[in-house]
Amino acid sequence: MVTLAEVAQHAGVSASTVSYVLSGKRSISTTTRQRVEESIRKLGYHPNAGARALASSRSNIIALMIPLRTDMYVPVMMEIAIAVAAVARTHGYDILLLTDEEGPDAVRRVTGSGLADAMILMDVELDDERLPLLRGADQPSVLIGLPADTEGLTCVDLDFRATGALCVEHLARLGHRDVAVIGEAAAVYERHTGFAERTLDGLRTRARELELRLLHRPCEGGYDAMAATLARVFDERPDTTGFVVQNEAAVEPLLALLRQQGRAVPEDVSVVAVCPEQVAIQASVRLTSVAVPAQEMGRRAVEQLVAKLDGRGSDEVVLLAPELTVRASSGPAPVQP
Amino acid sequence: MVTLAEVAQHAGVSASTVSYVLSGKRSISTTTRQRVEESIRKLGYHPNAGARALASSRSNIIALMIPLRTDMYVPVMMEIAIAVAAVARTHGYDILLLTDEEGPDAVRRVTGSGLADAMILMDVELDDERLPLLRGADQPSVLIGLPADTEGLTCVDLDFRATGALCVEHLARLGHRDVAVIGEAAAVYERHTGFAERTLDGLRTRARELELRLLHRPCEGGYDAMAATLARVFDERPDTTGFVVQNEAAVEPLLALLRQQGRAVPEDVSVVAVCPEQVAIQASVRLTSVAVPAQEMGRRAVEQLVAKLDGRGSDEVVLLAPELTVRASSGPAPVQP
DNA sequence: AGAGCCTGTCGAAGCGCTTCGACTGCTCTC
DNA sequence: GAGAGCAGTCGAAGCGCTTCGACAGGCTCT
Structure with missing residues (x-):
């Protein structure tokens, strides 16, 4: 050496x-x-990194805490993580990968040991048990996601409420009156992960304003679950012509089942998805969708954090404006008989 | 503090x-x-982590280098990364997340600065430019993947050659004579990522031994690409009744297209996939598959590395034995007219 | 022309930890 | 009952870096 x-x-x-x-x-x-x-x-x-950290009390490392659960929206997590790592490097920081397995202890350990200068937390629940630690910590942190109380916190997220509103508006403009929402698995709502509830809230509020009927059904991924959910939807609301899907694992099953039932997309039924661009483009029907801008979220999170580390920047909630891209899965509602 | x-x-x-x-x-x-x-x-x-690292010249950090490309087999990468992080913690190590954007420089930087005690590299190409650095380094490292020359290196990977053989054997036993292989995108083969070529080699060798006809076609993901590929396959080999798919993004399109063409799975055509368990289970037909044991690979990589760091263990190639799980997508070949 | 100020450089004092050698009392052993 | 050996503790010397204060020399002022 x-x-x-x-x-x-x-x-x-x-x-x-x-x-x-x-x-x-x-x-x-x-x-x-x-x-x-x-x-x-x-x-x-x-x-030498250790000597540097010791002398300057700066490690030039940012800790990134990702969910251990690998069952959910994995590509989004991965994309965020990679974007975070890449952007952090351009600012001279490296990324320490933490899983949420250790829970709040990981926060204590990292802040306590000076292993990292700051943290980024993903998959934040509405009332996350790590939040009090972050508020009390002397290290800056950024959340990707939005808890119930953002007081004293910096957050970056897609504006899911606006996302929901946007989906409803699009379908309303096309003349749809009965819309079904295929949501994330019930477990996601039970964990009170903010994004799912906020999307729903946006959907409902705007639907009320525009006088659409809205039916929300959580759905596990896969074909069997989707088949059951779909059957119940048409049973309850036979005139449903619009779908909003916020569940990557349900997208393809939904399209296949609709096809199988002789409902053409977009002639008979319109589908709007909330998902990463790639999923929307690679689906069997190119999907009208609101993209989840994973890279952008990662980038903004790092930039907020670096600003704080440099003494610039302050606590702030950054909500990215959703953008709806019209593709082949949505069109005018069929004239009701 | x-x-x-x-x-x-x-x-x-x-x-x-x-x-x-x-x-x-x-x-x-x-x-x-x-x-x-x-x-x-x-x-x-x-x-204090820095002081500790300085005094002991041990950071208790393992660097994990993951591919920046987010277009390919993402869930597998993610699963490995998370497993690595979790297992590393149980041995007292944290994970530093590196993307391959910096290329070989990242290896120099990390080894040079003592930021990490060891490295795990993913997505290794057959003749990877980082390999000479690792061979020369005084830090231990483990590859997930298998380069052409493993001299002086420790590698962990699924035995893809055996995987290929296993798929062929399964289809042969069911009586299939004409088998098509839907592979990864052409770019993957061009990069000489070992696993794709080795699978193909296993498939071909065993097919020759068992006197099966094999047709290999790389395929981008998505419906359009799959449709084109499938048309060419049946054009060239009309009697094809067996498919081996090694491309997550092609699985669902393939099933949909076969269905659309009136070819029933598994009555008319059998499909065997090489993919993560979850993909095989969530597909529209539960797929007979050889699982890519991502977690296991991550775990073994860390264990090898920790052994080396403890002065135990030596350079070694760990090839995990593939296991084929029969599900609903494969059955006896139809009797040829 | 001297005070006052930059600019560029150096020496030394730590940062908080690990680790080596040394030391003190013990308990064994023959 | 003297020597060997061991368990348990301490002091001090760094590990390689950052940073503070000091200072030499050249500049601009009045």
Whole structure:
């Protein structure tokens, strides 16, 4: 291992000078800087992370806490995580991957040990038990997701309420009067994960305003569950012509079942999905959808955090505006007989 | 921040004693140990990670390098990553998440800076440019995936050659003579990602031995691509009754298209998939499949690495034996007219 | 022309921990 | 009953870096 001292000796300067070249915290003459940089390159010097962290009480690491559960909206999580890692690097930070297995203890451990300078939490529940710790911590943090009480917290999320409203508006404009919402699995609502409830709220509020009838059904993924759910929907509301789906695992089954039942999309029935772009595009019918902007969410989360670490920025809730892309799965409602 | 010294003072012992209580590297009397542990708890002490790393030249961090590309086999990657993180914690390690965006530089940076004690690399290509660095490094590493030359490396992977063979054997036993292989996107083969080629090799070798006709077609995911591929397959080999699919994004399109063409699964055509369990179970027909044991791979990778870090263990290639689960998508070949 | 100010550099003091050697009382052993 | 051996504890020396204060030399003022 090459050390600072060796670089200094090689360049004929003192250790502190090398340090200042590296950090830029004091002005250094061009000739000295070049000589030092040359030595660094020649010797293949990399500053020791531990020593740096100890001396500066900055680890340049951001902890990212992702849900252990691998059953749900996995691609979104993955996309966020990768975006976070990539963007963090451009700001000079590395990412420490934490699962929520340890629960709140992980927060204590990481803040307590100075392992990371800050945290990003994903999959935040409305009344998450980690929140009090974050509020009390001296380290900045950002949530991806929106808890019930955002006081003293910084959050980044898609505006799911607006997302719901947007879906309803689209279907209403096309003339649909009876709309069914195929939601996430019941477990997701029970955990009080904010996004599912907020979408529903947006859907309901706007439906009321536009005088649409709305029927909400949670749904596990897969064919069997979807078949059962669909049967109940048409049983209860035979005139349903519009669907809003917020459940990646239900999208394809829904399309297949509709087809199988002789209901053409979009001639007889319109489908609007809330899902990542890729799912919407790769489906058997190109789906009209509101995209979940995973990368954007990851990016914004990191940027908020870096701003805080730099002493800029403040607690703030960033809600990304949803965008609805019209594709092949939605069209004018059929004229009712 | 509470420090070791404060704990020592609170417990009425020297700092080194506290350190030894923590590390267990020297024997400590029960009464002293208890007093120290009590103080630690009361003060809420967490050892400073940086200081620890500096003094011991051990960070207790394992770097995990995952592919940036989010277009491919994402759930598998995610599952591995999460398993790695969880298992690493049980051994006292945290995970540093690296994307392959930095390429080989990331390896240099991490080894050079002592940020991590070891690395796990995913998505290894047959002739990966990071390999020479790993061979030369003084840090242990484990690959998930199998490069062409495994000399001096530790690798963990599913035995994809055996996987291919297993699929062919299953179809042969059922009496199928003409089998089509729907592979990953052409780009995957071009990158020379080992697993795709090895599966193909296993398929071909065993097919030759069992005198099956095999037709391999790479396929992008999605419906349009699958439709084109399928048309070409039946055009070229009208008697095809067996399919092996190694491409998550092609599974559902294939099933839908077969159905649409009036070919019943498994009565007319059998389908065997190589994919994660969940995909096989959630598909519109429950798929006979060889599971990609993502969690197991992650677990084994960490265990190999920890063994090396502890001075146990050696370079070794761990190939997990594939298991084929018969479900509803495969059955006896129809009698040829 | 001297006070006052930058600019560029250095030395030294830690940051909080691990670990080595040394020391103190013991208990064994022959 | 003297020597060996061991369990239990301590002090001090770093680990490699950042950062503070100091200072030399050159500049701009009045």
